[in-house]
Amino acid sequence: MVNELEFEKPLNQLREKINELKAFTTDSEVDLSEEIAKLEERLTRLEEDIYSSIKPWDRVQLARHPERPTALEYIEELFEDFMEMHGDRLYGDDHAIVGGIARYKGKAVTVIGHQRGKDTKENIKRNFGMPHPEGYRKALRLMKQAEKFKRPIICFIDTKGAYPGKAAEERGQSEAIARNLFEMAGLTVPVICIVIGEGGSGGALALGVGNHLHMLENSTYSVISPEGAASILWKDASLAKQAAESMKITAPDLKGMGIIDEIIPEVRGGAHRDIKTQAKAIDQVLLRSLKELSKMDEQSLVAQRYDKFQSIGEFTKETV
Amino acid sequence: MLKDIFAKKKKYATIPSEHDKNDVPEGILTKCPKCKKIIYTKEIYKNHKVCLQCGYHHSMNAAERIECLADEGSFQEFNQHLTSENPLGFPDYLEKLEKDKKKTGLNEAVVTGVCTIDGHKTVLTIMDSTFRMGSMGSVVGEKIADAVRVAEDQNLPFIIFTASGGARMQEGVLSLMQMAKTSIALKRFSDKGGLIVSVMTHPTTGGVSASFASLGDYNFAEPGALIGFAGRRIIEQTIREKLPEDFQTAEFLMEHGQLDQVISRLDMKQKLSVLLSMHEKGGESW
Numbered sequence: 001m002v003n004e005l006e007f008e009k010p011l012n013q014l015r016e017k018i019n020e021l022k023a024f025t026t027d028s029e030v031d032l033s034e035e036i037a038k039l040e041e042r043l044t045r046l047e048e049d050i051y052s053s054i055k056p057w058d059r060v061q062l063a064r065h066p067e068r069p070t071a072l073e074y075i076e077e078l079f080e081d082f083m084e085m086h087g088d089r090l091y092g093d094d095h096a097i098v099g100g101i102a103r104y105k106g107k108a109v110t111v112i113g114h115q116r117g118k119d120t121k122e123n124i125k126r127n128f129g130m131p132h133p134e135g136y137r138k139a140l141r142l143m144k145q146a147e148k149f150k151r152p153i154i155c156f157i158d159t160k161g162a163y164p165g166k167a168a169e170e171r172g173q174s175e176a177i178a179r180n181l182f183e184m185a186g187l188t189v190p191v192i193c194i195v196i197g198e199g200g201s202g203g204a205l206a207l208g209v210g211n212h213l214h215m216l217e218n219s220t221y222s223v224i225s226p227e228g229a230a231s232i233l234w235k236d237a238s239l240a241k242q243a244a245e246s247m248k249i250t251a252p253d254l255k256g257m258g259i260i261d262e263i264i265p266e267v268r269g270g271a272h273r274d275i276k277t278q279a280k281a282i283d284q285v286l287l288r289s290l291k292e293l294s295k296m297d298e299q300s301l302v303a304q305r306y307d308k309f310q311s312i313g314e315f316t317k318e319t320v
Numbered sequence: 321m322l323k324d325i326f327a328k329k330k331k332y333a334t335i336p337s338e339h340d341k342n343d344v345p346e347g348i349l350t351k352c353p354k355c356k357k358i359i360y361t362k363e364i365y366k367n368h369k370v371c372l373q374c375g376y377h378h379s380m381n382a383a384e385r386i387e388c389l390a391d392e393g394s395f396q397e398f399n400q401h402l403t404s405e406n407p408l409g410f411p412d413y414l415e416k417l418e419k420d421k422k423k424t425g426l427n428e429a430v431v432t433g434v435c436t437i438d439g440h441k442t443v444l445t446i447m448d449s450t451f452r453m454g455s456m457g458s459v460v461g462e463k464i465a466d467a468v469r470v471a472e473d474q475n476l477p478f479i480i481f482t483a484s485g486g487a488r489m490q491e492g493v494l495s496l497m498q499m500a501k502t503s504i505a506l507k508r509f510s511d512k513g514g515l516i517v518s519v520m521t522h523p524t525t526g527g528v529s530a531s532f533a534s535l536g537d538y539n540f541a542e543p544g545a546l547i548g549f550a551g552r553r554i555i556e557q558t559i560r561e562k563l564p565e566d567f568q569t570a571e572f573l574m575e576h577g578q579l580d581q582v583i584s585r586l587d588m589k590q591k592l593s594v595l596l597s598m599h600e601k602g603g604e605s606w
Contacts, residue, residue: 081594085538087577101598105606108598134577145537148513149599287606294605 003066007058008269011050014043051268054218057241059250060226062218063197067272069279070129071113071156072098074196077279078286079104079111087138091171094135096127096163097207099142101151105287110146112139112207113156116197130163133176136206140180143187152190152290155207160225162203177206184209185309190293190301192286194264195219195251196271211305212289213259215251216282217266221259222249259312261289352376354544368585377542377585379522381424382431382448385481389589390435390444397433399466404428404459410490420451428459429484432467434476438593440600443471445480449523454484456528457491461498464532468505468514477515477596478506482533486526499531506535515599517592519583520547520570538580538595541570542588547578 004012018039025032054062062068075082079102087093099112114131117123139155146153162173184191193210199221215221224232226244231237248254251263264285271278296304350361355374364371368388369378380388386395406413421427429451435444445467447454464480471478487495506516518536520529522545530549533539541547548568556563566572570582583591 081598083581083591083595083598085580086574087579089539089577092577093575101595103598107606138577148510148537149515150513290606 005058005061005065007050007055007061011043011046014039014046018043047268055245056220056250056253057226057244059218060220060240060244062270063220065270065272066118068197069271069275070118071115071158071196073275074156074279074282075102075111075113077275078283079109082111085138085142088134088141090134090137092132092134094127094132094138095125096129096131096159097135097139099139101146104154104290108149108151110142110151110153111156112142112153113196114159114204114207116158127163129159130161131159131203131206132163132165132168133171133173136162136176136180139207140183143184143191147187147189150189152192152294153187153210154286155191155193155210157193157195157199157204157207157221158197158219159200159203160198161200162206177202180206181209185305186302187305188298188301190290190296191305192289192293194282194286195221195260196282198225200225209305209309211293211301211308212261214262214264214285214289215254215260216264216271216278217251218270219251220249221251221254222247257314350378352378370585375543375584377522377544379449379483380585381450382426382446385446386431386433386435386444388585389437389592391437391439395433395435395444397431398470399432399463400427402427402459402463404457404491406490407458407494408490408492413490416452416490424448424451426451428463429454429456430460430463432463434470434474437479437589437596440477440593440596442477442479442596443467443474445478447481447483447528449483449485452488454482454528455486455488455495456484456498457488457495458498460488461495461501464498464502465505468502468509471514472509472512475514477517477599478509479517479519479592480532480536481519481521482524482528483521484524484526484528484533486528496527499527502532503535506532510535510537515596517595519588520579521545523547525549525551534578539578540581540583540591541573541579542585543570543582545570547573 018036021032021036021039024030082100082102084098084100096115097112098115099110101108102111103109114129115126116129117126143153162168162177191210193208193213195204195215197219199219201223204221226240226247226249227237229243229247230239233243248257251260254260255263262285264281267274267277293301348361349358350364351358352371352374354376355371357371357373359372364378369380369384370376371378404417426448430445430447432445435442445464468478470476487499510516516536517538518533518540520533520539520541522542524533524545524547526549529547546568547570552563552567570579573579574582
């Protein structure tokens, strides 16, 4: 099976066996329906077991799944009349970030997201969803535009990280990310950020300073990729699995630390199994967020964002 | 003989006759400059002057553009009686203006007014490159700035279709200042939340591209349009390099981050209509 995930192997083996038996019964006279029913029951139990105890490393695999729905696919499902807008008006148009205006339940919103490709050709065009400074500057331009026209902003986060390249450094990758954090802080419209895949470090955070932050159940959000952490900490990238376990990068972890607002439940087996159902789950949370935030005035939106991020950090004060 | 190896040099040159150059009868048929296909002029007009074979956008004058954008009969023009003076006493300037007025039936290189697009009311400003190459002098500046003021007073969107060679040489520094005049008008309008849409058509260059044409909340262009600040020849002479073929086309600008979208004329009205509708206040909150 293509794109088989390690932890799903036992399930797939069982499914194969069931299919074999089914094929056999239709071809011959022997009735095996009892056996098949038994196996199917076992499959359900196994699914229950496996999917209810997904390990962090398995979630990393799900978040990176080549068929995992991308920002544009969710945009297609959730919004109407999406008009993509291009370019940072400074240097170029970065295809690793998409953005534009659209209608959500009849009203105009600005939507922005990291965009991976689904095949090699598209991945090359979109630089595997790893933006250059012009991508962040396009995003900021669209956010400022949303602010001018008093539209809420919805960001879909899905990147391994900002692109580590020569050209990106020359054009100010750090400045572009920093500028977004700084400017997003002051936006006078609701900002809702949803991590749909990988939330890779500063490159993800540059679209992530929102009033509400949600994560899909099997997405990750981290200061560095597990491979990166393993090679920095233990000088061995193959210890990524171990790093994934210890770094607390899953949605339940971030919820536990009070960083995200809601975990958006995923379709069993991952979002790629059924994008329409997945979009509906996002839709519910998004609508709830928008309803809540659109009641707030401009100052309270800025203040809420300020308080939200000022409260993050763990430390103790020594008593003197 | 050895002499025969070398071909004989022609002792004469052929000059194609006027008739041969224009191998298409004037009026009835039009030859596409891009794909060279010869098509009935009527057919091209029916297709908003877009080549049916290759999509080449033939240039349009202001009246044609209004016809294909504004709802029928909705366009009401402003300031059609403003007329240029000859502030620098430039020789032959007034005569040239007079000639273009007769030729185009316009008073200047821009037509401004208000109209509806699929029912959405908007200020619509259209430059016409058949009048003095769409160049910007005092009247063009004043008409555009005034159209912005109307949009500001009446809370309407401001849409401009640009087509211009740049500033008008015969009005000297007064022309240059129209860049600032129009931009300042747009700034105040924008600060009040006004919607600015710029659509750059062939050609949009010099002082026009370096002022209002680039100041849209949304900057669009028609396919293949030439857009740029300095002319190709000037750049090539300055940097002593040959420039790429697609340099300064709409598609080139799009790739370089300057445009939101390149929009075919065939989709223009529909897209503008959706855009306008998304900027109208209305509806309850979620």
